[in-house]
Amino acid sequence: MSALRVLVGCKRVIDYAVRVRVKPDKTGVFTDGVKHSMNPFDEIAMEEAIRMKEKKLASEIIVVSCGPIQCQETLRTALAMGGDRAIHVQVDGKEYEGLQPFHVSKILAKIAQEEKVDLLILGKQAIDDDCNQTGQMTAAILDWPQATFASKVEIDNGSLKVLREIDGGLENIKVKLPAVVTTDLRLNEPRYATLPNIMKAKKKPLTTKKPSDYAVDISPRQEVLSVEDPPVREAGQKVESVEQLVQKLRDAGLIVS
């Protein structure tokens, strides 16, 4: 089988180290002037694609991001890491607030078909809304096999051998290409973009599209009623002995008596 064409999804999210703050009107969280980065699981997806290309198993890496104009920064980072070209599907303001995995997966599926890719690598979830849906939905729309929560990926003659992280431990599966893979934490450790590659990334092609270019209707299917802070942790109690601790846990119904 010839080298693969790989599509990687790169979402721009609030940086993992930022303390997220809920807006007073409870419509969402503050994003203006807040540090954003590439979703960490997408960095892992990028790294995996780049390693495939370095081993000559992949021929081209296309990176895509859906969202406001600032997503182009995220795409430039992906290009600096080693992507070949980028597609920015611009969605702004209110529309972006209502953008759901359902919409994004339709867009990704369309791009995958148009670009005739063999492999789509996405993060297993984005650390902002933690949906964990886009990869699965995209595979369903394309009617491609999916290998989610990948911890190891090997290309094997038109198929992928994937080691998955599942609740009970690890699972080995084999899927036929084309396929959708979503990355888990231990798949690899992403590289830093080097300064020379940041410079080169400026010259790599970045195309801007709209959802309508892919005939995807992004009208919201969900309405957010209220975004709330998690409950404040209450003060604990000190206990004198193990017996007292066990008694307290029993009283609270946390262990069976």
Add this chain to the structure above:
Amino acid sequence: MAATLSRVGNIAAKLLKSHVYISNQCRFIGDSWINGSCIDPTLGLSDEQKQIQKVAIDFARNEMYPNMARWDQEEIFPLDVLQKAAGLGFGAVYCREKYGGTGLSRMDASIIFEALSQGCTSTTAYISIHNMCVWMIDEFGNDELRQKWIPQLATMEKLASYCLTEPDHGSDAANLTTSAKQKGDHFIINGAKAFISGGQDTDMNLVMCRTGEKGPKGISCILVEKGSPGLSFGKKEKKIGWNSQPTRAVIFDNCKVPVSNLVGQLGDGFKIAMRGLNGGRVNIASCSLGAAQSSLELARDHVKVRKQFGKHLEHFQHLQFKLAEMATKLVVSRNMVRMAATALDKNWPEKVSLCSMAKYFATEECFKICNQALQIHGGYGYLKDYAVQQYMRDSRVHEILEGTNEIMRVLISRDLLEDRKYS
């Protein structure tokens, strides 16, 4: 179950990414609030500069910050991290790409050193000295020296030291006495250099030697490789800060060096040394910016959690005003440093005095910011468990080296009062 697991995965992801140490400062300074605040170092930068800065910040927070206290206390010169940094292009930032440099501007370099310095000021300061030396070879060396040295210096497989100061000639460097006499196709060097950053642990020294008449015009710059016959080193100095890099005397006793190691022309040495230092001063001032930025962030965090007299410190107006002053002085310093970097990039004739202004102003104000941040921590600030004291200790020497801040004033006043001599 799946939700809990993904949550766990999520937290694990954060830990894995930043190798965060669970300590009294369990997050990297700056990330949660700096963006969008008036001290945000990205303000006014181009998209590309922001990208460069982001790589440097990520590197500082993942590879340096978790180790900076240990490097300081155990006096570790972290060669592996230096080489990793060089792998991203930080080893020869403003050298031409032709021989292996990264080909960026002085402004880019300033942004990089400021960012890295937040992860460890002392280590970054050494990286900045190394960069200055590589540039001197790129700018003044012949092709042979460039081809031999720049590729291995850019990757930091080989490290460089800058040797100007002597025990009896510090500020008065133009009267240095270390002599180099030509004998056939070799120089024979005699004398000693003091306070050499990296001394003995580096692979090559750019040594300013007297080859001719008295004064600045009789000085030449000679590259002395480690292992040259007659080259030795003093004991490792014990220092207040800058403990992640060694400082030693470098001693020449009939030290024999091939004539082909001359950098530039005979008699050009002092000019070369000063041209190098223009950039060095912007770089070291940038390191001070990073130390001050981190210290201010730490102080800001501290006043939000520490309670006295029944309220958080942030509610005392005296401390609010202190923070406001620190923030303002930091931003003014940064503007001065970036203006000096621009002067070098554009080769303005005023560059010497602008670099001197940047060096004296930023290193002085930033040290005061670090010191004030320590004061705001109270007794905790004096403990080595808290990072703020290390930024204070590491940035103190920036007021002394690469030309003392008094000498900076000499240069600035000379620009005002006399006809310009140096460029």
